[in-house]
Amino acid sequence: MSLQGGVHLVTFDDGEAIEAKSVIIATGARYNRLPVDRLAELEGVGVYYAATQAEAQACGAGPVAIVGGGNSAGQAALFLSRSCAAVHMIIRQDALDASMSRYLVDRIVRNPAIVVWPSTQVTALTGTSRLEAVRLSRGGRPDASELAVSGLFVFIGANPGTGWLSGQLAEDRQGFLLTGRDIPAGGWEDENSAPLLLETSRPGVFAVGDVRSGSVKRVAAAIGEGSMAVRLAFERLQSAGTPDRIDLATRENSLRPAPAGHVQAIQ
Numbered sequence: 001m002s003l004q005g006g007v008h009l010v011t012f013d014d015g016e017a018i019e020a021k022s023v024i025i026a027t028g029a030r031y032n033r034l035p036v037d038r039l040a041e042l043e044g045v046g047v048y049y050a051a052t053q054a055e056a057q058a059c060g061a062g063p064v065a066i067v068g069g070g071n072s073a074g075q076a077a078l079f080l081s082r083s084c085a086a087v088h089m090i091i092r093q094d095a096l097d098a099s100m101s102r103y104l105v106d107r108i109v110r111n112p113a114i115v116v117w118p119s120t121q122v123t124a125l126t127g128t129s130r131l132e133a134v135r136l137s138r139g140g141r142p143d144a145s146e147l148a149v150s151g152l153f154v155f156i157g158a159n160p161g162t163g164w165l166s167g168q169l170a171e172d173r174q175g176f177l178l179t180g181r182d183i184p185a186g187g188w189e190d191e192n193s194a195p196l197l198l199e200t201s202r203p204g205v206f207a208v209g210d211v212r213s214g215s216v217k218r219v220a221a222a223i224g225e226g227s228m229a230v231r232l233a234f235e236r237l238q239s240a241g242t243p244d245r246i247d248l249a250t251r252e253n254s255l256r257p258a259p260a261g262h263v264q265a266i267q
Contacts, residue, residue: 001164022206025208033154046125059084065147073091091119122135172213193239196232
């Protein structure tokens with residue numbers, strides 16, 4: 001993607017290119033997966049990559065396991081401990097404070113429903129139509145133990161779909177696109193204006209869904225952000241003096257948010 005004379009040029013793999021005065025990026029993120037058999041088969045029926053009320057209800061009151069030692073994993077553990085009999089946190093490090101904020105570590109340590117398994121990895125999944133148990137290896141030892149769980153929550157990071165941008169837009173440490181007030185000083189490319197809520201460091205280019213830094217990683221949230229970005233895109237066009245040829249309601253009905261993994265251009 002490049003900017004030429006105030007117009008964005010988006011080039012595709014096949015060499016085709018389109019020009020647009022505004023672009024909405026919804027290229028999503030690829031979540032890191034465990035290197036174990038049957039993972040894809042059990043995703044959605046016991047293996048999850050988000051911990052919301054929907055996943056908590058699917059697991060019921062049974063024990064669950066969380067893989068990961070970052071803040072997202074810690075927040076998920078505290079949330080799931082409200083409804084699950086036990087929450088097992090499986091981490092490769094020797095202790096949680098190696099990668100988690102202190103305030104979360106303290107809350108987890110004080111929570112009797114949360115059990116931390118340090119220096120432990122998941123080596124296998126078992127179950128027929130849904131996940132029933134995980135097999136664990138501790139400290140690199142060959143002997144393994146099996147843990148019965150109704151859900152396995154994987155929080156081991158994600159890779160945003162931003163490689164094609166080649167660093168043109170401001171990103172956080174993980175490569176997710178910064179928008180609005182999160183754009184650092186000096187990162188915004190127009191000294192005569194301020195970035196809108198979902199606008200990236202380049203005026204007229206917006207980011208929605210999983211590719212955006214700080215977003216709620218859920219499909220419903222991405223759809224809501226996409227609808228909002230359409231309105232913001234036309235707000236940016238109007239502030240730049242672009243002629244308003246059709247009413248906003250018509251635009252919003254005709255320009256549906258692009259699904260994850262797509263770039264939507266408003267010409």
